[in-house]
Amino acid sequence: MTEFVYMRAPWGGAEVRRVEAKPDVLTPLMISGWAQCEPPANDEEVTTNVHD
Amino acid sequence: MSTTRLQEVLVCFGKKKQSDIANAQVAADMWRFSKINAALANPKLATENDAEEYGKGHEFPTATFKTAWDVSATLEKYLSAEIGAWAVCFGLGKVVKSGAGPFVYTCTPLIPSAGDAAELPYLSYVEQIRPGAGVVLDRQAIGLAVEGFQITVGSGPGRANSKISVELVGSGKVIDSATGITVPAATTEKLLPSASLTLSINGIDYVTNKNIVSLETGWKNNIRMDAGFFPGSGFQTAGDGSTGAIRGRLEFGNRAGNLKFVARFMNGSDEYTKLKAQTSGTAVITLAYDANNSLQLTWQKITYSVVEIAETDQVLTVAVECLPMYDSSNGILTAVGKTTVDAICQ
Numbered sequence: 001m002t003e004f005v006y007m008r009a010p011w012g013g014a015e016v017r018r019v020e021a022k023p024d025v026l027t028p029l030m031i032s033g034w035a036q037c038e039p040p041a042n043d044e045e046v047t048t049n050v051h052d
Numbered sequence: 053m054s055t056t057r058l059q060e061v062l063v064c065f066g067k068k069k070q071s072d073i074a075n076a077q078v079a080a081d082m083w084r085f086s087k088i089n090a091a092l093a094n095p096k097l098a099t100e101n102d103a104e105e106y107g108k109g110h111e112f113p114t115a116t117f118k119t120a121w122d123v124s125a126t127l128e129k130y131l132s133a134e135i136g137a138w139a140v141c142f143g144l145g146k147v148v149k150s151g152a153g154p155f156v157y158t159c160t161p162l163i164p165s166a167g168d169a170a171e172l173p174y175l176s177y178v179e180q181i182r183p184g185a186g187v188v189l190d191r192q193a194i195g196l197a198v199e200g201f202q203i204t205v206g207s208g209p210g211r212a213n214s215k216i217s218v219e220l221v222g223s224g225k226v227i228d229s230a231t232g233i234t235v236p237a238a239t240t241e242k243l244l245p246s247a248s249l250t251l252s253i254n255g256i257d258y259v260t261n262k263n264i265v266s267l268e269t270g271w272k273n274n275i276r277m278d279a280g281f282f283p284g285s286g287f288q289t290a291g292d293g294s295t296g297a298i299r300g301r302l303e304f305g306n307r308a309g310n311l312k313f314v315a316r317f318m319n320g321s322d323e324y325t326k327l328k329a330q331t332s333g334t335a336v337i338t339l340a341y342d343a344n345n346s347l348q349l350t351w352q353k354i355t356y357s358v359v360e361i362a363e364t365d366q367v368l369t370v371a372v373e374c375l376p377m378y379d380s381s382n383g384i385l386t387a388v389g390k391t392t393v394d395a396i397c398q
Contacts, residue, residue, distance in 0.1 A: 021150030033166030
């Protein structure tokens, strides 16, 4: 089963992405400053991009 | 008079991270491990005196002053999924946890230029010998960070052929008696034996080829210890300037990874060719207990810096030192620890 995590943009940015919890997906985000966050509230926009 | 054997020492330390450098952890946030090195985490007090001062009538010291505290520890262990995941989480600093059991901890080094912190997660470290009425030792070092970790994998069936050494440095803050910590039950570990290794370096699968003899890889944070003592960094006893300064931060310095390996040298071995051409590629090292317990380190871009033809047990081998480099897309190192233990470094 594919696992997903939520990642928040660097520098405290507002953007939250739901991404696959795979090293090749997470690594480029992590080294760019994206950090894991809690699932956002319902009124917060989430970008789902499993290929980023 | 009974003696105290060092095998009695109980060691537990932060599974979770401290809320900040100065806040001691409670037992519920720690886990207990055995270790294979005897060294204890001895707090050291640096003092100074007034020998050089004028107005005393002589050159001899008449008073001493507590300057600063230091504490460090080294954990040497047979490599397990639990300690491996813990070491990469605390040693690299950036962690994404996924899964609902097993839990997968994907870790990369912190990148301050991308907005990450320059401080690693902090933890507490407790040593006890005969806690209770007959206590011999009961102390807790607070605010430690992982200075580095080193994994060694060798040939042979025993546990000693897959080990990890983790070096910890601390703020200097110590509770040196009556910690109030009840050391938790020993952690059940899933060992990651040498025989489970899969290894691909620079396009060569050294395990399938049955060529690998040994390897060593690790990470060093080169924490700026002196920079921890800044104006306002604090004292061993808060608000008491006579108790000696402690560090208020532990920032990593110029970090570096390392990877070297020894393989059998055979017809067609291309390490020297790749050295001359400075061919770069990834290095992927995986050790596993089962599908739910493993550790994988991926050096995103390495080249060979030293290639020496040598011998191991009278078999021609090649000893290779790699230079881990930063890849613009994937950074330098991704470590993935998979374990059934939740909440590591959370």
